Amino acid sequence: MENDKRAITGALAAATCTLLGTASPQPVQAQEEPDWNFDTGLLYYGEGDNRVQDLSFDVLARRNLLDERSLTLGFTVDSLTGATPTGALPQALPQTFTSPSGRGGYTISAGQLPVDNTFHDTRLAGRVNWQQPLGRLTLINVGATASNEIDYLHLGLNAQLSHDFFKRNTTLSAGAAVARDTVNPIGGAPVPFTQMQAATGGGGGGEDGEGGGVGGPGESKDVTDFMAGITQVLTRNLLVQLNYSYTDSSGYLTDPYKVLSVIDPNTGDGIQLTPGVGLDGPTYLYLYEHRPDTRKQQSLYGQAKYFMDGTVLDLSYRYMTDDWQIHSQTVDLHLKWPLNSTDYLEPHLRFYRQSEAYFYRPSLNDGEPLPDYASADYRLGRFNAFTAGLKYGWTSANGSDMSVRLEWYRQTGKIPRNMLTGDQLLVNNFPDLNALILQFGYRFGR
Amino acid sequence: MKTVFRIVVLAASVASAGCASIGVQPWQRDVLARQDMQLTTDPVEAAIDDHIYFSKEASSGGRGFGGGGCGCN
Amino acid sequence: MSSRRVSRRVTVTRAGDHWQGRFEAMACPCEVLSEAANAGEARRLTQLAATEAWRIEDKFSRYLAGNVVERINTAAGEPVEVDAETAELIEFATTLNRLSDGRFDISSGALRRAWTFDGSDRVPPPAAIAAALRAVGWHRASWTPPLLRLPADMEIDFGGIGKEYAVDRAVAILRERSPVSCLVNFGGDLAVTSAPGSRRAWTVGIEPADAAATRSPARLSLAAGALATSGDTRRYLLRDGVRYGHILDPTTGWPVPHTPRSVTVAADTCTQAGMLSTLAMLEGEGAEAFLAAQGVRYWCYRDPPDRPGTVANSPSDLPQEGISNA
Numbered sequence: 001m002e003n004d005k006r007a008i009t010g011a012l013a014a015a016t017c018t019l020l021g022t023a024s025p026q027p028v029q030a031q032e033e034p035d036w037n038f039d040t041g042l043l044y045y046g047e048g049d050n051r052v053q054d055l056s057f058d059v060l061a062r063r064n065l066l067d068e069r070s071l072t073l074g075f076t077v078d079s080l081t082g083a084t085p086t087g088a089l090p091q092a093l094p095q096t097f098t099s100p101s102g103r104g105g106y107t108i109s110a111g112q113l114p115v116d117n118t119f120h121d122t123r124l125a126g127r128v129n130w131q132q133p134l135g136r137l138t139l140i141n142v143g144a145t146a147s148n149e150i151d152y153l154h155l156g157l158n159a160q161l162s163h164d165f166f167k168r169n170t171t172l173s174a175g176a177a178v179a180r181d182t183v184n185p186i187g188g189a190p191v192p193f194t195q196m197q198a199a200t201g202g203g204g205g206g207e208d209g210e211g212g213g214v215g216g217p218g219e220s221k222d223v224t225d226f227m228a229g230i231t232q233v234l235t236r237n238l239l240v241q242l243n244y245s246y247t248d249s250s251g252y253l254t255d256p257y258k259v260l261s262v263i264d265p266n267t268g269d270g271i272q273l274t275p276g277v278g279l280d281g282p283t284y285l286y287l288y289e290h291r292p293d294t295r296k297q298q299s300l301y302g303q304a305k306y307f308m309d310g311t312v313l314d315l316s317y318r319y320m321t322d323d324w325q326i327h328s329q330t331v332d333l334h335l336k337w338p339l340n341s342t343d344y345l346e347p348h349l350r351f352y353r354q355s356e357a358y359f360y361r362p363s364l365n366d367g368e369p370l371p372d373y374a375s376a377d378y379r380l381g382r383f384n385a386f387t388a389g390l391k392y393g394w395t396s397a398n399g400s401d402m403s404v405r406l407e408w409y410r411q412t413g414k415i416p417r418n419m420l421t422g423d424q425l426l427v428n429n430f431p432d433l434n435a436l437i438l439q440f441g442y443r444f445g446r
Numbered sequence: 447m448k449t450v451f452r453i454v455v456l457a458a459s460v461a462s463a464g465c466a467s468i469g470v471q472p473w474q475r476d477v478l479a480r481q482d483m484q485l486t487t488d489p490v491e492a493a494i495d496d497h498i499y500f501s502k503e504a505s506s507g508g509r510g511f512g513g514g515g516c517g518c519n
Numbered sequence: 520m521s522s523r524r525v526s527r528r529v530t531v532t533r534a535g536d537h538w539q540g541r542f543e544a545m546a547c548p549c550e551v552l553s554e555a556a557n558a559g560e561a562r563r564l565t566q567l568a569a570t571e572a573w574r575i576e577d578k579f580s581r582y583l584a585g586n587v588v589e590r591i592n593t594a595a596g597e598p599v600e601v602d603a604e605t606a607e608l609i610e611f612a613t614t615l616n617r618l619s620d621g622r623f624d625i626s627s628g629a630l631r632r633a634w635t636f637d638g639s640d641r642v643p644p645p646a647a648i649a650a651a652l653r654a655v656g657w658h659r660a661s662w663t664p665p666l667l668r669l670p671a672d673m674e675i676d677f678g679g680i681g682k683e684y685a686v687d688r689a690v691a692i693l694r695e696r697s698p699v700s701c702l703v704n705f706g707g708d709l710a711v712t713s714a715p716g717s718r719r720a721w722t723v724g725i726e727p728a729d730a731a732a733t734r735s736p737a738r739l740s741l742a743a744g745a746l747a748t749s750g751d752t753r754r755y756l757l758r759d760g761v762r763y764g765h766i767l768d769p770t771t772g773w774p775v776p777h778t779p780r781s782v783t784v785a786a787d788t789c790t791q792a793g794m795l796s797t798l799a800m801l802e803g804e805g806a807e808a809f810l811a812a813q814g815v816r817y818w819c820y821r822d823p824p825d826r827p828g829t830v831a832n833s834p835s836d837l838p839q840e841g842i843s844n845a
Contacts, residue, residue, distance in 0.1 A: 008618045008798075009791075009813045015614040016790045019607050020687050028744025029714075030785035030816050032737055033722070041490040045498060058490045066724065066738070074493075123516060136533060147516050154516060167556075168536065169469025175510075227510065231485065233469045237477050241485055245507060301508035305483055312482045318508040328505040336482055354504055380504055405491070411502065433502065441491060472536070472554045475716045 034445025037062045041441045048434040051115060052082040068139065072129040076147075083117030085431045087258040087376035088286055089363055089424070090114065091270045096281030098199045100187045100257050105199045105281045113431050116257065123149045137164040145179070153182045160227070169233040177225040184218035185256035192290030193370050196259055198279040221251030237307040247297040259286040260376045265365040268422025287364060289375040297322035312336040325358040326380065342395040348407065350387035356380060362415050362429050378431050383413030389437065400444035407437040485509075529569050531562045537715075540565025544572035545580075545682050547706025551693075554700045554715055567696060568689040568703055575685040579608070579677045581628070588677065596671040598661075606664045608677060608684065615680075615794060616657045620770075622801045623794070626669070627769035628676040629654035634774065636765040640758040648772040655769050683747050683793030686710050690745075690789075702741070710745035710789045725783050725818050737818060739785075747792035749800045750781030766800050777804040785816040 017024060038061050045054040056078035063071040088095065096107045099118040108114045129143035139162045147154040160175030183189065229243035262271050262285040271285040303316035314334040321327045331351045338344045357380040359373035389407025396402060413430030420429070470478075477483060486492050486509065497516070500506045531540045538561030540551040551568045555561035581588050591599050601609065612625045633643045633651040654672040661668040669675065677684075682705050689703045690710045700715040702723075711721055720740035725748075739746070749766075756763040756774065764778030782799045786792035795815060799806040810817040 007812055007814065009795075009815065011614070011618055012791055012794055013787070015611050015618075016687075016788050016794075019611040019684070019790060020691065020788065021607075022691060025787045026743045028785050028787045028816070029720070029742040030744060030746070031720070031740045031742075033740050035738075039488070039490045041494055043494050056494070058494060060490050060493075064738075066722075076493075078497075125516070149516065152516060160510075166469055167472060225507070233475075233478060236470050236474050239478060239483065239485070243508060243510075247507070297505075299505065299508050303485060303509070305485065307477045307480075307483055312480075314487070316509075318505070320505040320508070324504075326504045328503070330505065330508075336487075352499075352503060352505075357504070379502060385503065403488075409498070409502075435502075437498065439491065439494060441488065471556060472716055476714070479716075 033064065035063060036446045037064065037443070038446065039441075039443045041439055044436075044438040046436045047082065049113075050083055050117070051433070052080060052084055052435075054081075055079045067133060069132040070130075072127075072131070072143075074125075074127040074129075076123070076125040078123040078125070080119065080121045080123070082119075083115035084119065085378055086114050086116045087260055087289060087378075088114040088284075089261040089263070089270065089376075089429055090427065091261070091284060092423075093272070094283070095270075096275070096283045097286070098196055098282055100185065102187045102197070102200050107281070121149050121151075123147060123152075125154075134161075137168070138162070141175075151184050151186055153184075155180055156223075158225075171231040172229070173231070174228045175226070177223075177227075179223045179225075180220060181223065181251075182218050182220045183252055183256065187256075189219050189252065189254075189256045190288040192254065193287045193374075196282050196286040196288065198275055198281060219252030219256075221249055221253060223247065223249045239305045241301075241303045243301040245299050245301070247295075247299075249295045249297075250293060253293060253295055254289060254291040255375070255377055256288070258289045258375060258377050260289055260361070260374055261286055261363045262366050263363045263421070263424070265368065265421055268420070268424040270363075271366050285366070287370075289377065290373050291359065291375055292324065292373050295322055295324055310338050324380070326355060328352065328354040344393050346391040346393065346405075348387065348389040348391065348405070350385075352385035352387075354381075354383055354385075356382040356416070361419055362424065365421075378411075378413060381413050381415065381430060383411050383430065385409065385411040385433075387437075393441075398444075400442065402443075403441040405437070405439050405441075409433070409435040409437060527569070527573060529562060529565050531558050531565060533558070540568075542569040542572070544569065545576050545685065545705060547682070549703075549705045551689075552702040552704070552721065556699075560697075560699070564693060564697060564699065564701055567692055568701075571689045571692055572685050572705060575681060575688065578604075579681050581674070581676045581678070588675065591667060591669065592674040594669065596668070598666040598668040600665050601667055602665075608680065609662055609667060610664065611790075612675075612677075612680065613657065613662055619798055619801065621656075621658070622768060622770060623679065623798060624655065624657045624769040625675045625677060625679060626657050626660065626673050627655050627767060628674055628678075629672070630767045630769060630772060633772075634756075634765075634767065636756055636763075636774075640756060642756070642758060652769075652772040655772075679797060680790065680793065682706065683708050683745075683789040686745065686789035708745075708747040708789050708793055709741075711741055711743060714742040741785075744785060744787050745789035745792045746783055746785050747789055747796050748781055748783040749793075749796040764800065764803075766797075768801065775801055775803040779806050780820045780822055782806060782810070782820075783818040784810065 038059065041058040043056045056076060058076045060072065060074045086097065090111050090113050092110055094107055094110050095114055096105055097114065098105050099116065106118065125147035127143060127145040129141055131139060131141040134140045141160045143158050145156040156177060156179030158175060158177035160173055162171050162173035164171050225245060225247045227243060227245040229241060231241045233239055263269060264271060273283060273285055275281050275283060297320060299318055299320040301316065301318040306313040316332045318330040333349045334346055336344055336346045359371065359375060360380045361374055362376050364374060387407055387409045389405055391403055391405035393401060393403035411433035413432065415430050417425065481487065525543045527542065529540055529542045531538060538553050538555050538558065540561050542549050542565065549572060551565040553561050553564050555564060577583060578586050579588055580586065581592065587601055587605050615623045630651045633647045635641065659670050660673065686703050686705050686708050687710060690712050693701050693703065694712045701712045702721045703710055709723065715721055720742035723739045723741050723746060725737040725739060755765060761776050763774035763776055766775050766778060768775050778800050782796045784792045784795040786795060795810065795813060799810050802809040807819050810819065
């Protein structure tokens with residue numbers, strides 16, 4: 001028999017309509033679900049003033065199995081270059097610092113914010129998660145995370161349980177995570193409040209450096225997280241979530257590369273040093289910082305998603321407080337605005353405010369007894385941050401989703417006047433930050 | 447710290463008391479099933495943002511467990 | 520074979536985030552998945568579908584005494600007056616017989632008596648095939664609605680359309696009686712009443728006929744429409760290296776060679792999906808070409824030619840998939 005290639009669908013449809021006695025039925029909507037869903041992102045992050053630049057690539061792969069079981073694999077590669085503030089203050093004269101390896105140094109011009117640009121680091125991170133139902137209304141998710149940099153290793157485990165109530169309108173979830181992070185600072189972990197030593201040009205750390213630097217025993221920290229949350233469907237178009245989390249970190253929480261400038265409490269100027277014969281620096285007195293070895297944080301997070309006739313509003317608020325006396329508030333707003341059936345625009349605004357840690361100070365005073373803890377790291381200081389961005393997304397012909405977003409992140413900080421003396425009052429010592437975020441996203445299934 | 451805990455307990459009990467009557471029928475969840483109505487619409491973008499803000503600020507997380515620590519803070 | 524001793528009970532259980540109502544009808548396991556608010560509602564919906572399935576089975580099964588099919592098959596050449604529903608089915612069968620150039624033929628049941636499909640290579644003698652062919656051929660029937668007159672030795676069987684028709688009828692009834700989204704599945708032939716509210720679509724797995732298949736089941740999201748599958752499972756003949764499925768071509772009296780193991784088609788109604796999958800099987804080697812020409816979404820699973828009955832790992836063994844034109 002010859003293959004009959006005539007299309008009979010029209011006649012078949014007509015015959016079926018007559019048979020079933022109904023008007024033309026709804027057209028079939030059948031779509032094959034891919035075995036794997038891939039979510040990828042390429043990020044460029046760049047700060048002004050020749051500070052940090054970061055390029056990273058993220059992949060998240062999800063294998064969906066029947067009955068709501070799924071396996072998620074994530075991988076990130078992150079390449080960081082550029083300079084980061086060391087915590088030292090600008091001075092009226094050029095400053096020479098020793099780089100963390102102890103083998104070289106760098107000089108900062110007069111009046112410039114000291115930044116250390118000897119860092120080039122590539123981070124690799126991975127995660128695995130397995131999710132499955134435990135009974136009809138309960139879902140369990142277990143996972144592991146790992147991340148590796150030249151001086152830092154993170155290993156963690158997490159688990160979360162969630163249960164639905166009231167026709168699945170309410171979901172309660174609880175989870176815990178534990179992590180052990182190991183730090184092997186380049187040049188070794190410095191003893192807190194010891195002086196930055198001259199560059200030795202060959203050896204490992206400075207003579208007071210403990211830990212032996214790269215290859216030495218290193219320092220570690222343990223982080224335990226607990227989280228409890230409730231998600232509630234309020235109406236057909238409105239969903240809210242409230243989460244409480246508690247994080248306990250203990251161990252080596254100090255940043256081994258950050259210092260504080262020691263200043264004359266009368267003039268506000270740094271204490272100058274004369275480097276030894278044949279050495280370049282350091283030219284001022286800097287002491288390594290010291291943070292407490294425990295930190296307990298709590299945060300309360302609320303989020304609402306509201307659907308308004310095609311447009312989706314996503315608003316969240318987070319309040320954080322910890323025993324370093326840092327309080328922060330974050331407001332995050334996204335608005336997804338469809339342009340047509342495949343394209344959308346999504347403006348984004350984020351407001352952040354943080355108060356300083358109790359041991360945060362811009363410098364140490366010469367001649368005074370040392371405090372227990374001190375850090376001039378601007379990230380523990382008092383500042384406001386603002387993000388404004390726009391994302392454009394579209395669905396391509398073969399069903400994959402693509403997006404590009406451009407954002408601007410700005411931090412402006414203020415060192416409380418009562419922490420400043422003398423000449424410092426004339427200069428704004430907080431290293432304001434301006435950064436550009438550019439990210440491409442591509443989601444597809446196979 | 448104690449204030450935060452009290453607020454949480456209050457919110458949870460208020461929420462659970464009223465929960466039985468709030469919500470939608472199973473067949474009214476069409477909007478909620480949309481990808482853009484999920485709490486985390488874009489997990490990669492969320493992870494990237496979480497990492498950026500963890501590196502530049504003193505706060506972290508809130509939404510869920512992060513991808514893990516790093517030496518950036 | 521339908522057994523009259525199969526119990527006509529409806530059982531309802533909770534499955535994930537929906538309800539599953541089960542019963543037996545038309546010699547296969549039937550189920551109604553629904554987003555009912557509670558077990559009672561799920562039972563009511565399943566009962567509606569089951570009642571309709573049993574009604575159609577009782578009316579059109581050729582194994583039951585006292586129904587219209589028995590009257591037609593025992594009429595011995597006399598005209599039989601049929602009711603409106605039977606007339607519609609006969610009209611449909613006539614149209615399909617014409618559209619398929621005689622390959623779809625509800626009078627072809629007689630051919631089955633000549634053949635035994637047991638995996639062997641035993642073929643009936645030509646005389647037996649010729650004798651069976653004499654009783655077959657819809658063009659020899661006289662259909663002037665509402666009167667059907669068959670030649671004395673001819674018998675009809677609605678088995679080729681009955682199940683899919685029952686699915687569509689059940690779906691129509693459920694749509695009329697409830698806003699709840701249901702998926703009606705009679706032994707693999709299924710359709711949905713409407714898109715489910717709690718997720719985007721119903722998830723259906725399409726499995727290759729062989730349980731030992733290397734490819735995991737295709738997962739399909741069905742928000743509207745129907746799926747039907749034709750397959751020959753383990754009933755086949757193997758002769759001279761050619762695999763003959765149990766689908767017989769009424770124009771030749773022989774089984775169709777090189778049939779796929781199974782064909783699944785997605786269409787607006789189960790009846791349409793069922794007819795397309797059956798016609799595709801009847802095309803044998805040309806199944807994929809036929810389905811591609813129809814512009815419908817299909818999944819066609821074949822055995823590799825050198826090892827019938829097993830599924831190989833080679834890429835050529837991957838199922839053929841069709842993308843609809845829409």
